Amino acid sequence: MTIQKRVKHAALFSASALALAVASASHxxxxxxxxxxxxxxxxxxxxIIYDVDADMGDLITHSKIALxxxxxxDGHFNMHAYQSRIGFQTTTPVSGSDLVTRIxxxxxxxxxxxxxxxxxGSWDGILAGQTWTNFYGFVAGTPTIDxxxxxxxxxxxxxxxxxxxAGNFSMSIEDPDTLGGSEDADLGTTEKPDDIAKSQLPDVTARYTETSGPFKYSASAVLRQLEYDAEGSTNTPPANVDDDSAFGWGMALEAALDVSEALTLRAGVTHGDGxxxxxNVSPQTSPAYLDTTTGDLETLESTGGTIGASLKAGPGAINASYNVATVDLDDEEIDGNDTFETAYLNYIWSPAERISYGIETSWASRETKGGDDGDAVRIQGMVMYSF
Incomplete structure (x- = not known):
């Protein structure tokens, strides 16, 4: 990053420290x-969104940042209410344990x-259905309006x-194609057939979360099998493409420390292959690509991290964080984005019960395998009424 860009970012976030913004209570x-x-x-x-530079959409979309x-x-104004939600939950005592359902x-x-x-639904420690992946521990995330x-x-x-x-430990089998992505999402070649990737086994996760006084931490892991098989494909596979499989894995460590009643520090790191x-917000959402020269399925190594802080101030809290996600493409046969960065500064507050306001300034950047990069600034506000 150039010295000029660093000065630009420092000035941006110094000015943003004067902005105000808020968290909604659960009702x-x-x-x-x-x-x-x-x-x-x-x-x-x-x-309420204003993009100073390129239009990054309803959510910050790094791939839309101009290099x-x-x-x-430059300069785009947008408003939407798509995050608005409704839910229904029941709790019923059944045989000594609560049966909980949620939609x-x-x-x-x-x-x-x-x-x-x-x-x-969840009963006696067994949960079945769709909800948060067990790989995420909800410890390192600093609140954002985006x-x-x-x-x-x-x-x-x-x-x-x-x-x-069971207690602080949980494990799960999860759908292999929904979140983690499969190798058919982007195999790095325009010649690829569309239907040779397959999922033969579920993803397996395990997580342990613990709290010790003001300190809380979470450690999690995921194991995956990635596979393709050209037999029975409705397309003609490229030369040398038959079938192959690869092992994917990942680990995440998260921590949060209440330094005082007003200040909380958070940090986390995620790493894996495949x-x-x-x-979250990986530059390459596909876990692997097909090398059509060798016919091998090649996994992609990725690493990310976050550091943030929340400081209670008046009726709300000031939240700041820096976050980065990288995918190692140096030795791979594919091009594209290999680094995404985002920095947030916001103030989120509640002037009355069930009402939340917030304002946020964010800086986002992307860098390609070839070294080209670009960045963009967003200013975003919110109004939230809960029931």
């Missing part, structure tokens, strides 16, 4: 039907239609799974 409309306690909850949220030297239309959705689906977020969230941490997304939890989308 619900509760009622009882027999032995069942039910809750309807959700919120309406308006996002240095490329022509770009929730928002409007970030295709063409901004209603999208299923959670749909699961709904995409920070690059480099384990992905805080949801997918179908069967999970068992990790794909299990790392």
């Amino acid at each position: 619900a409309v509760d009622f009882e039907v027999g032995d069942t306690k039910a809750s309807v909850y959700g919120y309406a949220k308006l996002d 240095d030297g490329e022509e770009s239309q 929730e959705g928002d409007f970030y689906g295709k063409n901004n239609n209603f999208r299923l977020r959670h749909a699961y 709904f995409r969230g920070p690059p480099g941490v384990a992905n805080q997304a949801r997918q179908p799974q069967l999970r068992y939890t 990790l794909g989308g299990y790392m």
